[in-house]
Amino acid sequence: MSLVSEIDYGTPASKAETDVTLTIDGFAVTVPEGTSIMRAAMEIGIKVPKLCAYDMVDAFGSCRLCLVEIEGRAGTPASCTTPVAQGMVVHTQNARIAKLRRNVMELYISDHPLDCLTCPANGNCELQDMAGAVGLREVRYGYDGENHLKSEKDASNPYFTFDPSKCIVCSRCVRACEEVQGTFALTIDGRGFASHVAAGMDEDFFDSECVSCGACVQACPTATLMEKSVVEVGQPEHSVVTTCAYCGVGCSFKAEMRGDQLVRMVPSKDGKANHGHSCVKGRFAWGYANHQDRILKPMIREKITDPWREVSWDEAIGRAASEFRRIQATYGRTAIGGITSSRCTDEETFLVQKLIRVVFGNNNTDTCARVCHSPTGYGLSKTFGTSAGTQDFDSVDEADVVIVIGANPTDAHPVFASRMKKRLREGAKLIVVDPRRTDLVRSAHVEATYHLALRPGTNVAVMNALAHVIVTEGLVNEGFVRDRCDAEAFADWAAFIIRPENSPEAVAAFTGVPAETIRGAARLYATGGNAAIYYGLGVTEHSQGTTAVMAMANLAMATGNIGRRGVGVNPLRGQNNVQGACDMGSFPHELPGYRHISDGATRALFEKDWGVTLDPEPGLRIPNMLDAACDGSFKGIYIQGEDILQSDPDTHHVSAGLAAMECVVVQDLFLNETARYAHIFLPGSTFLEKDGTFINAERRIGRVRKVMQPRAGLADWEITLALAKAMGVEMPYSHPSEIMDEIARLTPTFAGVSYAKLEQAGSVQWPCNDKAPNGTPIMHIGSFVRGKGNFLVTEYVATDEKTGPRFPLLLTTGRILSQYNVGAQTRRTDNVVWHEEDRLEIHPHDAEQRGIRDGDWVRLASRAGETSLRARITDRVAPGVVYTTFHHPDTQANVITTDFSDWATNCPEYKVTAVQVSHSNGPSEWQVRYRELSEQTRHIEAAE
Numbered sequence: 051m052s053l054v055s056e057i058d059y060g061t062p063a064s065k066a067e068t069d070v071t072l073t074i075d076g077f078a079v080t081v082p083e084g085t086s087i088m089r090a091a092m093e094i095g096i097k098v099p100k101l102c103a104y105d106m107v108d109a110f111g112s113c114r115l116c117l118v119e120i121e122g123r124a125g126t127p128a129s130c131t132t133p134v135a136q137g138m139v140v141h142t143q144n145a146r147i148a149k150l151r152r153n154v155m156e157l158y159i160s161d162h163p164l165d166c167l168t169c170p171a172n173g174n175c176e177l178q179d180m181a182g183a184v185g186l187r188e189v190r191y192g193y194d195g196e197n198h199l200k201s202e203k204d205a206s207n208p209y210f211t212f213d214p215s216k217c218i219v220c221s222r223c224v225r226a227c228e229e230v231q232g233t234f235a236l237t238i239d240g241r242g243f244a245s246h247v248a249a250g251m252d253e254d255f256f257d258s259e260c261v262s263c264g265a266c267v268q269a270c271p272t273a274t275l276m277e278k279s280v281v282e283v284g285q286p287e288h289s290v291v292t293t294c295a296y297c298g299v300g301c302s303f304k305a306e307m308r309g310d311q312l313v314r315m316v317p318s319k320d321g322k323a324n325h326g327h328s329c330v331k332g333r334f335a336w337g338y339a340n341h342q343d344r345i346l347k348p349m350i351r352e353k354i355t356d357p358w359r360e361v362s363w364d365e366a367i368g369r370a371a372s373e374f375r376r377i378q379a380t381y382g383r384t385a386i387g388g389i390t391s392s393r394c395t396d397e398e399t400f401l402v403q404k405l406i407r408v409v410f411g412n413n414n415t416d417t418c419a420r421v422c423h424s425p426t427g428y429g430l431s432k433t434f435g436t437s438a439g440t441q442d443f444d445s446v447d448e449a450d451v452v453i454v455i456g457a458n459p460t461d462a463h464p465v466f467a468s469r470m471k472k473r474l475r476e477g478a479k480l481i482v483v484d485p486r487r488t489d490l491v492r493s494a495h496v497e498a499t500y501h502l503a504l505r506p507g508t509n510v511a512v513m514n515a516l517a518h519v520i521v522t523e524g525l526v527n528e529g530f531v532r533d534r535c536d537a538e539a540f541a542d543w544a545a546f547i548i549r550p551e552n553s554p555e556a557v558a559a560f561t562g563v564p565a566e567t568i569r570g571a572a573r574l575y576a577t578g579g580n581a582a583i584y585y586g587l588g589v590t591e592h593s594q595g596t597t598a599v600m601a602m603a604n605l606a607m608a609t610g611n612i613g614r615r616g617v618g619v620n621p622l623r624g625q626n627n628v629q630g631a632c633d634m635g636s637f638p639h640e641l642p643g644y645r646h647i648s649d650g651a652t653r654a655l656f657e658k659d660w661g662v663t664l665d666p667e668p669g670l671r672i673p674n675m676l677d678a679a680c681d682g683s684f685k686g687i688y689i690q691g692e693d694i695l696q697s698d699p700d701t702h703h704v705s706a707g708l709a710a711m712e713c714v715v716v717q718d719l720f721l722n723e724t725a726r727y728a729h730i731f732l733p734g735s736t737f738l739e740k741d742g743t744f745i746n747a748e749r750r751i752g753r754v755r756k757v758m759q760p761r762a763g764l765a766d767w768e769i770t771l772a773l774a775k776a777m778g779v780e781m782p783y784s785h786p787s788e789i790m791d792e793i794a795r796l797t798p799t800f801a802g803v804s805y806a807k808l809e810q811a812g813s814v815q816w817p818c819n820d821k822a823p824n825g826t827p828i829m830h831i832g833s834f835v836r837g838k839g840n841f842l843v844t845e846y847v848a849t850d851e852k853t854g855p856r857f858p859l860l861l862t863t864g865r866i867l868s869q870y871n872v873g874a875q876t877r878r879t880d881n882v883v884w885h886e887e888d889r890l891e892i893h894p895h896d897a898e899q900r901g902i903r904d905g906d907w908v909r910l911a912s913r914a915g916e917t918s919l920r921a922r923i924t925d926r927v928a929p930g931v932v933y934t935t936f937h938h939p940d941t942q943a944n945v946i947t948t949d950f951s952d953w954a955t956n957c958p959e960y961k962v963t964a965v966q967v968s969h970s971n972g973p974s975e976w977q978v979r980y981r982e983l984s985e986q987t988r989h990i991e992a993a994e
């Protein structure tokens with residue numbers, strides 16, 4: 051294995067469609083118009099020396115190292131800023147140029163510490179390389195003049211250092227922060243000799259607006275910006291390309307190793323979802339893999355109040371198998387079930403649902419998509435015919451109008467947000483529909499044209515009002531509707547949508563959005579060119595989540611914004627592999643590929659391959675499993691990589707359900723909250739410890755590659771195999787690629803997928819089959835998957851969760867950048883410095899009425915329960931609305947949330963809870979008890 055090194059072409063690729071041919075050092079080269087001479091040279095392997103150029107950012111032309119001669123032109127232009135021209139003849143090397151370059155290098159080196167041997171960048175430093183490339187042999191100016199060698203190091207960021215003494219002021223970092231990340235945290239301050247890189251208002255990186263994406267560190271050609279892990283461990287010597295295991299963007303990374311130690315994660319420029327960029331989580335927050343809390347031995351106990359006892363894999367798996375068989379013998383075949391993980395690979399998820407259907411003999415399988423994007427699957431399949439987003443991420447480059455509804459991409463999908471912000475800086479218009487003023491609404495060089503700050507729970511009313519304007523003002527794309535959509539369905543929908551109760555004026559009062567704002571946004575969406583919808587859990591996690599998804603699909607069809615680049619309806623999926631978990635048949639009613647279990651032909655296909663008879667009846671969803679457990683008919687569960695106690699609604703009900711079971715098997719990295727109710731704990735493996743695939747929000751199937759051996763001995767898929775075997779069923783796979791072969795064999799949309807294909811293509815987007823051998827970046831081109839687009843009537847029905855005198859405020863929940871979901875991983879990294887606790891955001895007006903000051907402990911109570919946390923006073927939330935994150939278990943925001951759920955899919959209504967906020971003296975009694983119990987149920991017996 052070697053270090054995968056990617057070519058740096060010096061400047062970004064030109065998108066021009068016309069080619070020009072020129073000659074460089076006697077070789078002809080043909081490149082797109084607008085390409086720099088530097089890049090054209092690199093295309094034919096001629097490396098022009100460079101320092102300030104880097105192909106992730108536009109050329110700047112400051113270092114003067116890349117100068118060349120062009121026949122017929124005076125002087126020595128910089129090859130990074132000079133575009134090619136037809137017939138141009140370029141010389142990159144001669145005695146004159148060499149001398150000029152040496153002079154430039156001499157100046158740089160005279161103000162640079164000569165500590166190469168002890169520098170952490172030694173061996174991987176462009177300054178060092180360039181000194182060699184230009185043949186620098188002496189520095190005539192000496193090192194005694196004025197210099198920057200004593201400048202102080204800034205180590206305030208937990209993950210990287212900034213050592214100005216090594217800075218050559220090339221501004222690559224500044225441009226990376228602006229162009230790639232879009233945060234604008236860095237500037238070159240001062241002039242001439244005094245010019246230097248400044249973070250924020252010339253403050254520490256930690257105190258500045260920096261979001262720790264690391265783009266500047268990656269761009270820096272010297273050791274000025276350097277990962278602390280490289281300083282500690284040394285330069286990596288081999289690498290493996292894999293996929294991030296945090297969010298649904300699915301960034302591709304090179305895991306760079308030294309021996310079996312991970313040194314750093316470097317986003318891959320070949321990654322089609324991220325093109326060389328990342329966020330703080332994927333790049334830096336991988337320390338959880340080695341955290342002391344990781345459980346590395348299987349454990350069992352009789353009762354949940356007993357201490358855990360470490361046992362062998364055989365004993366733990368044997369106990370799980372015998373318990374499950376005992377329960378089935380006593381209470382019936384359907385008394386057990388399982389939960390697949392959206393954090394695990396496709397192959398692992400496929401195996402768990404197969405285990406349940408084949409070995410357990412029922413369909414009691416579900417996944418966390420139940421609590422996030424199940425309405426997406428249902429809503430999009432009913433309207434378009436496919437349960438997934440319609441575009442690739444690159445499509446946003448061609449959007450003229452972007453609507454972001456109920457999503458906070460700068461925090462939850464940061465790499466896509468950077469991409470979107472770039473397009474917005476280029477001039478695309480933005481509409482944000484969100485109760486909260488998210489960063490997208492106004493940030494550096496980005497401002498939404500409209501912010502529809504609606505009251506939580508009124509999405510459908512607002513979307514219907516947008517559609518009302520489009521239909522009543524004659525903005526429907528009639529040609530598209532006539533050619534592509536079901537005429538009768540459109541007529542029914544149009545008749546419904548023009549009703550007066552759907553007008554902006556009728557909904558303004560209860561949605562809180564002025565009618566004129568809705569009208570303006572509707573006109574912009576319908577007439578502003580290519581218009582794309584991106585949405586998140588702020589749409590789906592409602593009692594009308596599915597209706598809202600359908601309403602967005604209606605909007606896209608009515609305006610013809612579907613079926614080409616720059617448009618579409620796109621869920622920003624939360625977990626890394628939630629798309630894959632759904633695709634792999636995790637749901638109780640669907641086999642892989644979204645085929646209903648009651649469909650005889652599909653069942654026959656699987657029955658033939660698996661050699662069993664499948665139950666044609668859908669099994670239990672997670673909430674039904676818990677209800678059945680409380681009723682005494684459901685007694686055992688296998689939970690792979692999910693923490694339902696923390697992530698599912700109505701914590702008290704979840705804990706009651708788990709406590710009522712006789713055998714709870716949890717397979718995870720840590721003793722998570724759910725494991726407090728477990729009898730058997732099977733230590734899971736991180737994404738670094740296994741092979742497989744993840745599927746991101748663009749339907750992109752990306753490889754996960756084993757970087758190190760599973761620390762507990764088995765990868766997650768091997769544990770499931772062992773459990774199946776112990777229960778009497780051999781599943782003979784020796785590698786996850788064989789599981790993918792089975793998925794491809796049984797699932798038409800995956801028919802063309804294999805590890806060989808992924809090796810060759812890097813990644814592919816499903817459907818990938820004979821019709822689309824290279825995958826499908828954009829769906830519904832020419833016709834919808836279901837044939838004609840299906841408009842559906844989307845009546846607004848207010849949630850039953852109502853505010854009133856006792857609970858006058860509405861709570862909505864979300865994520866922040868540094869933490870991830872229930873925080874099990876990110877809380878075990880240095881990311882905690884940014885978010886030590888969940889806080890309650892409350893508007894100054896509501897705070898004042900209650901005498902609450904910033905930082906005060908407050909009691910947050912709903913009809914379901916109460917908790918205490920500290921307040922943050924901010925006008926990001928509107929009066930009447932409060933907001934919190936759910937990353938910390940001892941806050942337990944889900945104690946507050948109710949058990950209302952989406953009518954079609956049971957997706958919980960996390961985003962709307964009527965609450966009251968009042969003063970408190972600190973953690974509630976419940977939280978104190980929780981902490982005590984938490985200690986007790988996690989006790990591990992000392993090994994003898």
Ligand code: SF4
Binds near residue numbers: 233265
């Ligand atoms: S880490 Fe990212 S946000 Fe911070 S300064 Fe560097 S590029 Fe900008």
Ligand code: SF4
Binds near residue numbers: 224
């Ligand atoms: S910190 Fe690095 S990238 Fe930024 S100006 Fe200095 S040397 Fe260049």
Ligand code: SF4
Binds near residue numbers: 296332463
């Ligand atoms: S954007 Fe998502 S996938 Fe990409 S690095 Fe961040 S967490 Fe990982």
Ligand code: FES
Binds near residue numbers: 110130
């Ligand atoms: S690399 Fe062209 S001027 Fe610096």
